[in-house]
Amino acid sequence: MKTNASSAYAHTRCVQALTAVGVCTDRSIIDVRGLGYLEKQIAKIQRWQHEAAEKTTRLKKLSAGAKRDLDVLFHKMGDAISGLGSDNDNTRFLAWAGNVYAAGLLVWDCLIVAKDYAYGREWRYLNQTLQTLCDKMEELDPEVGVVGTKIYEDIAPRDGAFL
Numbered sequence: 001m002k003t004n005a006s007s008a009y010a011h012t013r014c015v016q017a018l019t020a021v022g023v024c025t026d027r028s029i030i031d032v033r034g035l036g037y038l039e040k041q042i043a044k045i046q047r048w049q050h051e052a053a054e055k056t057t058r059l060k061k062l063s064a065g066a067k068r069d070l071d072v073l074f075h076k077m078g079d080a081i082s083g084l085g086s087d088n089d090n091t092r093f094l095a096w097a098g099n100v101y102a103a104g105l106l107v108w109d110c111l112i113v114a115k116d117y118a119y120g121r122e123w124r125y126l127n128q129t130l131q132t133l134c135d136k137m138e139e140l141d142p143e144v145g146v147v148g149t150k151i152y153e154d155i156a157p158r159d160g161a162f163l
Helices: 007-026 036-059 062-086 089-113 121-140 145-157
Strands: none
Touching: 007 036, 007 089, 036 121, 089 121, 089 145, 121 145
């Protein structure tokens, strides 16, 4: 069975976005237990990421090329998250918040260009909860948007659908 290339790219793009969200909200990256609003917002994001991932991965399995693209995304995000090891609190915050912002942009991309996979309340609420968190982080430091956009430009898929 031959797969439609644009459909394969769209599916890969969605898996990449969901993976980016999962990386940013993982407790091994940032532990938000006991931080009130942040803990609740991350829990909401994780819930919708999990539901969107179940729906998206149930529809189609990853190809070898998609797995390779996902590996590239992991390495690029790893480079961007390296600031979490800094002694400077602001650097650590910007590294994490920038990655969350970039992951939010990837989700937004999917809602625009991958509508066969990124649809339904799971994706809509995932985007909404990420946007709410990003807005709050930008209130704390306006550089979050700048850093996040730079990370996004580096990690976003170059399949011609959007960039």
